[in-house]
Amino acid sequence: MYYEENDFLETADSDTLRQIARARELTREYDLSDYNDRQKRAALLEELFGAIGENVSIDTPFHCDHGKNIFLGSDVIIGMNCTFVDNAPIRIGNQALIASNVQLYTSSHPILPGERLVPDWKEKNTTFFKTYARPIEIKDNAWIGGGTILLAGVTIGENSVIGAGSVVNRSIPANCVAVGNPCRVISQFA
Secondary structure, eight states: OOOOGGGEEOOSSHHHHHHHHHHHHHHHHHHHSOTTOHHHHHHHHHHHSSEEOSSEEEOSSEEESOSTTEEEOSSEEEOTTEEEEOSSOEEEOTTOEEOTTOEEEOEEOOSSHHHHBOTTTTTTTSOSBOEEEOOEEEOTTOEEOTTOEEOTTOEEOTTOEEOTTOEEOSOBOSSEEEETTTTEEEEEOO
């Protein structure tokens, strides 16, 4: 894959590290909050996320990098122990089901060492590797099975179901069932 210099993110600057630290504080507070204190939990999620609809249930623990790059519709359920690496936007539509242990990774790194590694990184006061990010979108009424991994840049189409344990490395169209590693469409419906 070919990368432009502006494709890469700075992941070690003070603003980014401050955002990540605040997201860690909010998720820790959310994880430790009383499950029945819906008002406090909702307030924490509103501060954490870029946007959140109505009737959203997120089980604990929940992990994310920034939080502000996560946009949730209404009637969304996110199971326990999910991880959202949100260096680019993650958009989840209405009536989406995200099972436990699902991982969404908007960021990745070039495969070739010459493209991935940063020469003189210590002198540049940065990380030793380059990171790029691509958005992830889960459309309305989609269901993501337990233990699924969605990689940078994928979109899950409206109404689609992703089988448990799948690794999704390319977009999945609407109205289908897809499973496996790599994830492939096995059936379509109207």
